[in-house]
Amino acid sequence: MQWISKGNILIVGLGLMGGSYARALSRLGYHVAAIDTREESIAFALKEGIIMDGDTSVRSHLISEADAVIFGLYPKVLKEWIQEHQEQFRPGTMITDVTGVKSSVVYDVQEILRPDVEFIAAHPMAGREVYGVENSDDRMFHGANFIVTPTEKNTPEAVEWAKDLGRILGFRKISVLSPEEHDEMIAFVSQLTHCIAVTLMTCSDNHHLVDYTGDSFRDLTRIARINDVMWSELFLMNKKPLLDKMDRFLEEFQEFRDMLEAEDKEGMREKMRLSTERRAWFDKK
Amino acid sequence: MQWISKGNILIVGLGLMGGSYARALSRLGYHVAAIDTREESIAFALKEGIIMDGDTSVRSHLISEADAVIFGLYPKVLKEWIQEHQEQFRPGTMITDVTGVKSSVVYDVQEILRPDVEFIAAHPMAGREVYGVENSDDRMFHGANFIVTPTEKNTPEAVEWAKDLGRILGFRKISVLSPEEHDEMIAFVSQLTHCIAVTLMTCSDNHHLVDYTGDSFRDLTRIARINDVMWSELFLMNKKPLLDKMDRFLEEFQEFRDMLEAEDKEGMREKMRLSTERRAWFDKK
Numbered sequence: 038m039q040w041i042s043k044g045n046i047l048i049v050g051l052g053l054m055g056g057s058y059a060r061a062l063s064r065l066g067y068h069v070a071a072i073d074t075r076e077e078s079i080a081f082a083l084k085e086g087i088i089m090d091g092d093t094s095v096r097s098h099l100i101s102e103a104d105a106v107i108f109g110l111y112p113k114v115l116k117e118w119i120q121e122h123q124e125q126f127r128p129g130t131m132i133t134d135v136t137g138v139k140s141s142v143v144y145d146v147q148e149i150l151r152p153d154v155e156f157i158a159a160h161p162m163a164g165r166e167v168y169g170v171e172n173s174d175d176r177m178f179h180g181a182n183f184i185v186t187p188t189e190k191n192t193p194e195a196v197e198w199a200k201d202l203g204r205i206l207g208f209r210k211i212s213v214l215s216p217e218e219h220d221e222m223i224a225f226v227s228q229l230t231h232c233i234a235v236t237l238m239t240c241s242d243n244h245h246l247v248d249y250t251g252d253s254f255r256d257l258t259r260i261a262r263i264n265d266v267m268w269s270e271l272f273l274m275n276k277k278p279l280l281d282k283m284d285r286f287l288e289e290f291q292e293f294r295d296m297l298e299a300e301d302k303e304g305m306r307e308k309m310r311l312s313t314e315r316r317a318w319f320d321k322k
Numbered sequence: 323m324q325w326i327s328k329g330n331i332l333i334v335g336l337g338l339m340g341g342s343y344a345r346a347l348s349r350l351g352y353h354v355a356a357i358d359t360r361e362e363s364i365a366f367a368l369k370e371g372i373i374m375d376g377d378t379s380v381r382s383h384l385i386s387e388a389d390a391v392i393f394g395l396y397p398k399v400l401k402e403w404i405q406e407h408q409e410q411f412r413p414g415t416m417i418t419d420v421t422g423v424k425s426s427v428v429y430d431v432q433e434i435l436r437p438d439v440e441f442i443a444a445h446p447m448a449g450r451e452v453y454g455v456e457n458s459d460d461r462m463f464h465g466a467n468f469i470v471t472p473t474e475k476n477t478p479e480a481v482e483w484a485k486d487l488g489r490i491l492g493f494r495k496i497s498v499l500s501p502e503e504h505d506e507m508i509a510f511v512s513q514l515t516h517c518i519a520v521t522l523m524t525c526s527d528n529h530h531l532v533d534y535t536g537d538s539f540r541d542l543t544r545i546a547r548i549n550d551v552m553w554s555e556l557f558l559m560n561k562k563p564l565l566d567k568m569d570r571f572l573e574e575f576q577e578f579r580d581m582l583e584a585e586d587k588e589g590m591r592e593k594m595r596l597s598t599e600r601r602a603w604f605d606k607k
Contacts, residue, residue: 235578249497257542
């Protein structure tokens with residue numbers, strides 16, 4: 038399927054992310070349908086004009102009519118869904134996902150998938166601290182990164198198709214990484230930071246500090262409002278890379294702590310100068 | 323000195339914070355003068371109308387003419403300055419500071435201070451990642467917290483005077499804490515978060531991640547651009563409370579890490595739910 042042809046898109050799992058994809062694609066003129074077991078989600082999306090057709094059953098004519106299927110499901114449910122319902126795909130269907138971990142999903146899905154359809158994985162690096170199609174909003178894609186994570190099993194055409202999807206959804210930067218590179222990267226920039234934010238909130242009962250809190254504490258804990266079902270699953274599915282990053286962080290934090298205990302002012306200043314120098318790179322983009 | 327009388331204010335140390343105080347107070351009609359050893363700072367502030375008089379010498383008629391003196395110096399320099407130059411204060415002068423640590427400053431200053439002047443400590447919880455009077459801007463006070471930290475040696479009049487100062491500078495919330503309460507609080511909400519941000523930048527050479535970085539990593543490392551001279555001094559002057567908070571954070575982070583290793587999903591989810599519940603408090607204010 039070429040994006041220029043304005044084909045039939047099916048979203049399976051119409052939550053915050055699936056709903057935001059649906060909004061963007063509908064506005065661009067694609068025929069967007071959705072399957073979700075939650076009836077209210079389908080009803081809401083139809084009423085709002087986010088989708089043109091919808092179903093709560095996993096046995097649906099919408100599946101065989103789709104040129105492309107976008108899965109907005111949690112990783113484990115996604116694998117089960119493919120296993121149980123893939124016979125309904127039309128030959129040639131292009132399939133993608135929005136999952137935040139890749140190695141533990143992509144190879145398994147490609148392993149069990151019918152040979153006459155293709156699964157190309159992608160991770161839209163956008164999100165909000167709210168859930169559901171009711172909160173969907175594709176403006177969160179603007180300025181965000183979209184990562185396509187092909188394997189040896191993918192065709193160049195599928196990689197281009199997924200990159201084009203990121204572009205038409207409005208993402209700022211489209212990149213291609215291997216599933217392993219993606220998972221290493223995401224363990225550091227996203228999962229480790231969420232672990233830190235959660236720990237800052239759980240390490241002390243700090244309600245009484247609300248009155249004295251400045252921007253820095255609020256900045257570091259914004260992402261401490263977290264979907265426990267989704268993130269615990271993502272952490273466990275990326276266990277090895279995340280443990281590595283957590284251990285590296287712990288080691289470095291301990292070193293800084295020991296410098297303070299030893300009153301090694303010059304050592305602390307050197308860390309701060311390195312940190313300042315490195316952080317400047319992140320302002321330039 | 324009552325704030326209503328529009329007296330003579332002297333700022334000693336005309337950097338980002340001293341300069342921002344000067345801007346706000348000049349605009350309100352006070353006669354603001356400044357002493358700073360850096361000639362360019364005085365010249366800039368005079369030219370911009372931020373101050374009405376200035377001097378680079380620490381032996382200055384401006385000191386004896388001041389009704390109130392505001393020190394915008396680093397903690398150690400502040401103590402040395404008081405020791406060496408306090409004979410120049412006019413009897414009855416009200417003195418305050420902007421220092422980010424309190425126990426290690428306030429008692430020492432009050433101990434060595436002449437009995438006919440009063441030092442009331444305060445911490446304006448505002449700041450920016452830039453330096454110097456050239457970057458001063460009192461808009462950073464709006465929405466921020468101002469903490470007055472009196473001791474038994476302070477008069478009720480001085481406490482009210484300092485609270486009024488916070489109000490006229492434009493701070494959102496004025497609080498009174500003991501120096502010890504202040505230092506415990508600041509160790510957690512400000513110093514610990516800066517240690518975490520620095521560690522996130524120094525624990526891995528992450529230049530190559532710039533392209534993939536989303537909001538969460540940028541949020542957690544914004545304060546990693548840090549003035550190494552000032553912050554190393556502040557950390558060392560608050561060593562005990564900060565070490566306590568760092569150890570508590572390390573312990574809790576290790577616990578979360580061990581849950582991941584043991585694949586204790588329910589344990590992780592419980593931490594995430596607690597974190598989500600607690601973080602909501604910080605949105606309500």
